[in-house]
Amino acid sequence: MNTQQLWQAQALDAPRISLTFVRQQSDALRRRTQMRNAFEYIGGAAAITFVVLNSVPLIGERPLFSLAMALWVAGGLVVLFLWHKRAASQKPPAEFGVLDALTFHRRQLERQRDARRGNWRWWMPPYLPGVVMLFVALFVDFTPVPWKAMILMAVWVVFGFSMTILMYERSARRIQKEIDALDSL
Amino acid sequence: MPPRVISTSLDLATDPDTSGQEALFEKVAAEFAAPLARLARAHEADAHLQQDLLQEIHMALWRSLAAFGERCSLRTWVYRVAHNVAATHVLRNRRRQAHRLTTLDEIDLADETPDVDAELDAGRALQKIHALIQALKPLDRQLIILHLEGLPADEIADIVGISPANTHTKLTRIRQLLTAQVGAGDDT
Numbered sequence: 129m130n131t132q133q134l135w136q137a138q139a140l141d142a143p144r145i146s147l148t149f150v151r152q153q154s155d156a157l158r159r160r161t162q163m164r165n166a167f168e169y170i171g172g173a174a175a176i177t178f179v180v181l182n183s184v185p186l187i188g189e190r191p192l193f194s195l196a197m198a199l200w201v202a203g204g205l206v207v208l209f210l211w212h213k214r215a216a217s218q219k220p221p222a223e224f225g226v227l228d229a230l231t232f233h234r235r236q237l238e239r240q241r242d243a244r245r246g247n248w249r250w251w252m253p254p255y256l257p258g259v260v261m262l263f264v265a266l267f268v269d270f271t272p273v274p275w276k277a278m279i280l281m282a283v284w285v286v287f288g289f290s291m292t293i294l295m296y297e298r299s300a301r302r303i304q305k306e307i308d309a310l311d312s313l
Numbered sequence: 314m315p316p317r318v319i320s321t322s323l324d325l326a327t328d329p330d331t332s333g334q335e336a337l338f339e340k341v342a343a344e345f346a347a348p349l350a351r352l353a354r355a356h357e358a359d360a361h362l363q364q365d366l367l368q369e370i371h372m373a374l375w376r377s378l379a380a381f382g383e384r385c386s387l388r389t390w391v392y393r394v395a396h397n398v399a400a401t402h403v404l405r406n407r408r409r410q411a412h413r414l415t416t417l418d419e420i421d422l423a424d425e426t427p428d429v430d431a432e433l434d435a436g437r438a439l440q441k442i443h444a445l446i447q448a449l450k451p452l453d454r455q456l457i458i459l460h461l462e463g464l465p466a467d468e469i470a471d472i473v474g475i476s477p478a479n480t481h482t483k484l485t486r487i488r489q490l491l492t493a494q495v496g497a498g499d500d501t
Binding site: 129131134135136138144146147149151153154157228233 | 335342343346354368372375376400404438439442461462463491495
Protein backbone atom coordinates (compact mmCIF):
# COMPACT_ATOMS: atom_id res chain seq x y z
CA MET A 129 0.00 0.00 0.00
CA ASN A 130 1.47 3.38 -0.96
CA THR A 131 1.13 6.54 1.11
CA GLN A 132 -1.83 7.86 -0.87
CA GLN A 133 -3.78 4.61 -0.46
CA LEU A 134 -2.82 4.53 3.21
CA TRP A 135 -4.04 8.11 3.65
CA GLN A 136 -7.30 7.60 1.81
CA ALA A 137 -8.09 4.40 3.68
CA GLN A 138 -8.40 6.26 7.00
CA ALA A 139 -11.51 8.02 8.38
CA LEU A 140 -13.98 5.46 7.13
CA ASP A 141 -16.41 6.61 9.81
CA ALA A 142 -16.29 10.20 8.58
CA PRO A 143 -19.33 12.04 9.94
CA ARG A 144 -21.85 13.28 7.42
CA ILE A 145 -22.96 16.79 8.34
CA SER A 146 -26.59 17.29 7.45
CA LEU A 147 -28.03 20.24 5.57
CA THR A 148 -30.51 20.90 8.38
CA PHE A 149 -27.70 21.21 10.88
CA VAL A 150 -25.68 23.56 8.67
CA ARG A 151 -28.71 25.73 7.89
CA GLN A 152 -29.59 25.98 11.55
CA GLN A 153 -26.00 26.88 12.51
CA SER A 154 -25.78 29.38 9.68
CA ASP A 155 -29.05 31.05 10.68
CA ALA A 156 -27.94 31.19 14.32
CA LEU A 157 -24.66 32.83 13.29
CA ARG A 158 -26.49 35.37 11.15
CA ARG A 159 -28.89 36.19 14.00
CA ARG A 160 -25.98 36.67 16.42
CA THR A 161 -24.22 39.01 13.97
CA GLN A 162 -27.43 40.99 13.36
CA MET A 163 -28.00 41.29 17.09
CA ARG A 164 -24.44 42.48 17.74
CA ASN A 165 -24.72 45.08 14.97
CA ALA A 166 -28.13 46.17 16.27
CA PHE A 167 -26.68 46.67 19.77
CA GLU A 168 -23.89 48.83 18.34
CA TYR A 169 -26.30 50.97 16.34
CA ILE A 170 -28.77 51.23 19.22
CA GLY A 171 -25.93 52.28 21.57
CA GLY A 172 -24.77 54.96 19.15
CA ALA A 173 -28.32 56.18 18.52
CA ALA A 174 -29.04 56.29 22.27
CA ALA A 175 -25.91 58.39 22.92
CA ILE A 176 -26.83 60.84 20.15
CA THR A 177 -30.45 61.01 21.32
CA PHE A 178 -29.29 61.71 24.87
CA VAL A 179 -27.10 64.61 23.74
CA VAL A 180 -29.78 66.00 21.43
CA LEU A 181 -32.57 65.78 24.04
CA ASN A 182 -30.40 67.50 26.62
CA SER A 183 -29.44 70.22 24.15
CA VAL A 184 -32.92 71.03 22.80
CA PRO A 185 -34.16 72.83 25.96
CA LEU A 186 -31.00 74.95 25.88
CA ILE A 187 -31.35 76.09 22.27
CA GLY A 188 -33.06 79.33 23.25
CA GLU A 189 -31.20 80.22 26.40
CA ARG A 190 -27.78 78.63 25.65
CA PRO A 191 -27.33 78.69 21.87
CA LEU A 192 -23.55 78.22 21.94
CA PHE A 193 -23.82 75.26 24.29
CA SER A 194 -26.37 73.68 21.94
CA LEU A 195 -24.06 74.34 19.02
CA ALA A 196 -21.20 72.65 20.92
CA MET A 197 -23.36 69.58 21.48
CA ALA A 198 -24.33 69.51 17.81
CA LEU A 199 -20.65 69.71 16.86
CA TRP A 200 -19.88 66.80 19.21
CA VAL A 201 -22.58 64.71 17.57
CA ALA A 202 -21.39 65.66 14.07
CA GLY A 203 -17.79 64.88 15.08
CA GLY A 204 -18.90 61.49 16.43
CA LEU A 205 -20.70 60.65 13.19
CA VAL A 206 -17.65 61.64 11.11
CA VAL A 207 -15.39 59.49 13.29
CA LEU A 208 -17.81 56.54 13.00
CA PHE A 209 -17.76 56.90 9.22
CA LEU A 210 -13.95 57.16 9.09
CA TRP A 211 -13.60 54.16 11.41
CA HIS A 212 -15.95 52.11 9.25
CA LYS A 213 -13.98 53.10 6.15
CA ARG A 214 -10.61 52.22 7.63
CA ALA A 215 -11.30 49.29 9.93
CA ALA A 216 -14.49 47.51 8.86
CA SER A 217 -13.66 43.85 8.36
CA GLN A 218 -13.61 42.57 4.80
CA LYS A 219 -14.45 39.05 3.72
CA PRO A 220 -12.29 37.20 1.24
CA PRO A 221 -14.03 35.67 -1.79
CA ALA A 222 -14.65 31.99 -1.13
CA GLU A 223 -12.84 30.92 -4.29
CA PHE A 224 -9.51 32.40 -3.21
CA GLY A 225 -6.47 30.14 -3.52
CA VAL A 226 -4.94 29.14 -0.19
CA LEU A 227 -1.92 31.39 -0.70
CA ASP A 228 -4.25 34.31 -1.46
CA ALA A 229 -6.22 33.56 1.70
CA LEU A 230 -3.08 33.66 3.86
CA THR A 231 -1.98 36.93 2.24
CA PHE A 232 -5.48 38.30 2.73
CA HIS A 233 -5.41 37.36 6.43
CA ARG A 234 -2.09 39.21 6.87
CA ARG A 235 -3.42 42.26 5.01
CA GLN A 236 -6.47 42.34 7.28
CA LEU A 237 -4.23 42.36 10.34
CA GLU A 238 -2.16 45.19 8.83
CA ARG A 239 -5.36 47.09 8.07
CA GLN A 240 -6.54 46.75 11.67
CA ARG A 241 -3.11 47.77 12.98
CA ASP A 242 -2.93 50.82 10.72
CA ALA A 243 -6.45 51.84 11.70
CA ARG A 244 -5.29 52.00 15.33
CA ARG A 245 -1.67 53.13 15.22
CA GLY A 246 -1.44 56.94 15.38
CA ASN A 247 -5.15 57.15 14.62
CA TRP A 248 -5.58 60.23 16.84
CA ARG A 249 -4.48 62.20 13.77
CA TRP A 250 -7.83 61.50 12.11
CA TRP A 251 -10.27 60.96 14.97
CA MET A 252 -9.26 63.92 17.12
CA PRO A 253 -9.76 66.75 14.56
CA PRO A 254 -13.51 66.04 14.05
CA TYR A 255 -14.05 66.35 17.82
CA LEU A 256 -11.98 69.53 18.27
CA PRO A 257 -14.61 72.02 17.02
CA GLY A 258 -17.05 70.57 19.58
CA VAL A 259 -14.45 70.80 22.37
CA VAL A 260 -13.51 74.37 21.54
CA MET A 261 -17.15 75.41 21.20
CA LEU A 262 -17.96 73.76 24.55
CA PHE A 263 -15.39 75.92 26.34
CA VAL A 264 -16.53 79.03 24.46
CA ALA A 265 -20.14 78.21 25.40
CA LEU A 266 -19.27 77.74 29.07
CA PHE A 267 -17.43 81.07 29.01
CA VAL A 268 -20.06 83.07 27.08
CA ASP A 269 -23.42 81.40 27.86
CA PHE A 270 -23.01 81.08 31.62
CA THR A 271 -22.82 83.85 34.19
CA PRO A 272 -20.86 83.73 36.36
CA VAL A 273 -18.27 81.81 34.37
CA PRO A 274 -18.19 78.24 35.75
CA TRP A 275 -14.38 77.96 36.10
CA LYS A 276 -14.58 74.83 38.23
CA ALA A 277 -16.74 73.06 35.63
CA MET A 278 -14.40 74.24 32.87
CA ILE A 279 -11.33 72.85 34.65
CA LEU A 280 -13.11 69.57 35.32
CA MET A 281 -14.19 69.44 31.68
CA ALA A 282 -10.63 70.13 30.51
CA VAL A 283 -9.28 67.36 32.75
CA TRP A 284 -12.00 64.99 31.49
CA VAL A 285 -11.26 65.81 27.84
CA VAL A 286 -7.48 65.42 28.25
CA PHE A 287 -7.90 62.20 30.27
CA GLY A 288 -10.45 60.75 27.84
CA PHE A 289 -8.41 61.56 24.76
CA SER A 290 -5.17 60.28 26.35
CA MET A 291 -6.77 57.01 27.45
CA THR A 292 -8.26 56.49 23.98
CA ILE A 293 -4.86 57.10 22.35
CA LEU A 294 -3.14 54.71 24.78
CA MET A 295 -5.83 52.05 24.25
CA TYR A 296 -5.49 52.17 20.47
CA GLU A 297 -1.68 52.16 20.58
CA ARG A 298 -1.76 49.13 22.87
CA SER A 299 -4.20 47.40 20.56
CA ALA A 300 -1.96 48.21 17.54
CA ARG A 301 1.05 46.67 19.34
CA ARG A 302 -0.98 43.51 20.06
CA ILE A 303 -1.93 43.21 16.40
CA GLN A 304 1.69 43.78 15.37
CA LYS A 305 2.63 40.82 17.60
CA GLU A 306 0.05 38.73 15.73
CA ILE A 307 1.59 39.79 12.42
CA ASP A 308 5.06 38.88 13.72
CA ALA A 309 3.72 35.50 14.86
CA LEU A 310 2.18 34.99 11.44
CA ASP A 311 5.49 35.79 9.75
CA SER A 312 7.29 33.31 11.96
CA LEU A 313 4.90 30.50 11.03
CA MET B 314 -20.34 1.10 9.12
CA PRO B 315 -22.98 3.71 8.08
CA PRO B 316 -21.73 7.30 8.26
CA ARG B 317 -22.59 9.22 11.42
CA VAL B 318 -24.95 12.09 10.69
CA ILE B 319 -24.56 15.35 12.57
CA SER B 320 -28.04 16.80 12.52
CA THR B 321 -30.69 18.60 14.55
CA SER B 322 -34.35 17.85 15.08
CA LEU B 323 -35.34 21.26 13.71
CA ASP B 324 -37.51 21.06 10.65
CA LEU B 325 -36.55 24.09 8.61
CA ALA B 326 -38.74 25.11 5.70
CA THR B 327 -37.11 24.89 2.30
CA ASP B 328 -36.64 28.17 0.49
CA PRO B 329 -37.12 27.69 -3.26
CA ASP B 330 -34.34 30.22 -3.94
CA THR B 331 -31.81 28.04 -2.17
CA SER B 332 -32.92 24.64 -3.45
CA GLY B 333 -30.06 24.51 -6.01
CA GLN B 334 -27.58 25.44 -3.29
CA GLU B 335 -29.09 22.79 -1.03
CA ALA B 336 -28.85 20.08 -3.66
CA LEU B 337 -25.24 21.04 -4.28
CA PHE B 338 -24.52 20.97 -0.57
CA GLU B 339 -26.08 17.52 -0.20
CA LYS B 340 -23.86 16.34 -3.04
CA VAL B 341 -20.75 17.87 -1.46
CA ALA B 342 -21.59 16.50 1.99
CA ALA B 343 -22.03 13.01 0.57
CA GLU B 344 -19.12 13.01 -1.84
CA PHE B 345 -16.51 14.81 0.26
CA ALA B 346 -17.38 13.60 3.78
CA ALA B 347 -14.29 11.41 4.06
CA PRO B 348 -11.73 13.80 2.45
CA LEU B 349 -13.01 16.68 4.58
CA ALA B 350 -12.81 14.57 7.74
CA ARG B 351 -9.22 13.62 6.83
CA LEU B 352 -8.44 17.29 6.18
CA ALA B 353 -9.78 18.28 9.62
CA ARG B 354 -7.85 15.45 11.25
CA ALA B 355 -4.64 16.49 9.49
CA HIS B 356 -4.93 20.07 10.70
CA GLU B 357 -6.18 19.51 14.21
CA ALA B 358 -4.99 16.84 16.61
CA ASP B 359 -7.62 17.56 19.28
CA ALA B 360 -10.76 15.49 18.59
CA HIS B 361 -13.22 18.16 19.80
CA LEU B 362 -11.53 20.92 17.81
CA GLN B 363 -11.47 18.58 14.80
CA GLN B 364 -15.24 18.41 15.03
CA ASP B 365 -15.49 22.19 15.31
CA LEU B 366 -13.20 22.64 12.32
CA LEU B 367 -15.21 20.17 10.27
CA GLN B 368 -18.44 22.00 11.07
CA GLU B 369 -16.79 25.33 10.28
CA ILE B 370 -15.71 23.96 6.89
CA HIS B 371 -19.25 22.78 6.14
CA MET B 372 -20.68 26.15 7.16
CA ALA B 373 -18.22 27.92 4.86
CA LEU B 374 -19.08 25.51 2.05
CA TRP B 375 -22.78 26.07 2.57
CA ARG B 376 -22.36 29.84 2.33
CA SER B 377 -19.89 29.65 -0.56
CA LEU B 378 -22.03 27.37 -2.73
CA ALA B 379 -24.43 30.27 -3.32
CA ALA B 380 -21.58 31.89 -5.28
CA PHE B 381 -20.41 28.74 -7.04
CA GLY B 382 -20.78 29.53 -10.70
CA GLU B 383 -18.98 26.52 -12.15
CA ARG B 384 -15.94 28.69 -12.89
CA CYS B 385 -13.95 25.66 -11.74
CA SER B 386 -14.79 22.07 -10.92
CA LEU B 387 -16.83 21.39 -7.78
CA ARG B 388 -13.88 19.46 -6.35
CA THR B 389 -11.49 22.41 -6.81
CA TRP B 390 -14.06 24.74 -5.24
CA VAL B 391 -14.64 22.48 -2.25
CA TYR B 392 -10.93 22.06 -1.59
CA ARG B 393 -10.25 25.80 -1.94
CA VAL B 394 -12.93 26.70 0.59
CA ALA B 395 -12.03 23.85 2.95
CA HIS B 396 -8.31 24.58 2.87
CA ASN B 397 -8.88 28.29 3.43
CA VAL B 398 -10.95 27.55 6.53
CA ALA B 399 -8.30 25.10 7.75
CA ALA B 400 -5.45 27.58 7.13
CA THR B 401 -7.34 30.23 9.10
CA HIS B 402 -7.88 27.67 11.86
CA VAL B 403 -4.12 27.02 12.02
CA LEU B 404 -3.38 30.75 12.18
CA ARG B 405 -6.01 31.33 14.85
CA ASN B 406 -4.64 28.54 17.00
CA ARG B 407 -0.94 29.19 16.49
CA ARG B 408 -0.50 30.34 20.11
CA ARG B 409 -1.60 26.90 21.28
CA GLN B 410 1.10 25.26 19.19
CA ALA B 411 4.21 24.66 21.22
CA HIS B 412 6.41 23.84 18.24
CA ARG B 413 7.64 26.11 15.50
CA LEU B 414 6.18 25.27 12.12
CA THR B 415 8.56 24.52 9.31
CA THR B 416 8.67 24.38 5.52
CA LEU B 417 9.27 21.36 3.31
CA ASP B 418 12.73 22.68 2.46
CA GLU B 419 13.77 23.02 6.10
CA ILE B 420 13.32 19.31 6.79
CA ASP B 421 16.64 17.59 6.27
CA LEU B 422 16.19 14.42 4.23
CA ALA B 423 19.54 13.08 5.42
CA ASP B 424 18.25 13.01 9.00
CA GLU B 425 15.27 10.86 8.06
CA THR B 426 16.04 7.19 8.41
CA PRO B 427 13.42 4.96 6.79
CA ASP B 428 11.54 2.97 9.36
CA VAL B 429 11.22 -0.51 7.87
CA ASP B 430 8.68 -1.63 10.44
CA ALA B 431 6.44 1.29 9.53
CA GLU B 432 5.80 -0.30 6.16
CA LEU B 433 4.13 -3.16 7.98
CA ASP B 434 2.22 -1.00 10.43
CA ALA B 435 -0.34 1.29 8.77
CA GLY B 436 -1.23 2.92 12.07
CA ARG B 437 2.36 3.95 12.78
CA ALA B 438 2.84 5.13 9.21
CA LEU B 439 -0.26 7.30 9.44
CA GLN B 440 0.95 8.69 12.76
CA LYS B 441 4.22 9.68 11.11
CA ILE B 442 2.42 11.30 8.20
CA HIS B 443 0.18 13.27 10.57
CA ALA B 444 3.20 14.37 12.61
CA LEU B 445 4.93 15.52 9.42
CA ILE B 446 1.85 17.45 8.27
CA GLN B 447 1.32 19.15 11.62
CA ALA B 448 4.94 20.30 11.67
CA LEU B 449 4.49 22.14 8.36
CA LYS B 450 3.48 25.70 7.61
CA PRO B 451 -0.07 26.12 6.24
CA LEU B 452 0.84 26.31 2.56
CA ASP B 453 3.01 23.17 2.64
CA ARG B 454 0.33 21.41 4.69
CA GLN B 455 -2.21 22.02 1.97
CA LEU B 456 0.15 20.71 -0.68
CA ILE B 457 0.91 17.47 1.10
CA ILE B 458 -2.75 16.84 2.01
CA LEU B 459 -3.92 17.46 -1.56
CA HIS B 460 -1.16 15.20 -2.84
CA LEU B 461 -2.20 12.46 -0.43
CA GLU B 462 -5.81 12.88 -1.57
CA GLY B 463 -4.54 11.98 -5.02
CA LEU B 464 -5.22 15.27 -6.80
CA PRO B 465 -3.18 15.99 -9.94
CA ALA B 466 -0.43 18.62 -9.71
CA ASP B 467 -2.20 21.14 -11.94
CA GLU B 468 -5.36 21.04 -9.84
CA ILE B 469 -3.29 21.38 -6.66
CA ALA B 470 -1.61 24.48 -8.14
CA ASP B 471 -5.05 25.89 -8.95
CA ILE B 472 -6.36 25.26 -5.44
CA VAL B 473 -3.32 26.55 -3.59
CA GLY B 474 -2.62 29.49 -5.87
CA ILE B 475 1.03 28.88 -6.76
CA SER B 476 2.55 28.23 -10.17
CA PRO B 477 2.40 24.69 -11.63
CA ALA B 478 6.24 24.65 -11.85
CA ASN B 479 6.56 25.51 -8.17
CA THR B 480 3.92 22.91 -7.32
CA HIS B 481 5.84 20.21 -9.22
CA THR B 482 9.05 21.09 -7.36
CA LYS B 483 7.30 20.95 -4.01
CA LEU B 484 5.53 17.69 -4.84
CA THR B 485 8.85 16.07 -5.69
CA ARG B 486 10.11 17.14 -2.28
CA ILE B 487 6.95 15.80 -0.63
CA ARG B 488 7.38 12.39 -2.30
CA GLN B 489 10.99 12.23 -1.12
CA LEU B 490 9.98 13.16 2.42
CA LEU B 491 7.16 10.63 2.54
CA THR B 492 9.41 7.88 1.25
CA ALA B 493 12.12 8.80 3.74
CA GLN B 494 9.73 9.03 6.68
CA VAL B 495 7.28 6.22 6.01
CA GLY B 496 9.18 4.06 3.63
CA ALA B 497 6.09 3.38 1.54
CA GLY B 498 6.12 3.90 -2.20
CA ASP B 499 4.19 6.59 -3.99
CA ASP B 500 2.60 6.05 -7.36
CA THR B 501 2.09 9.61 -8.64
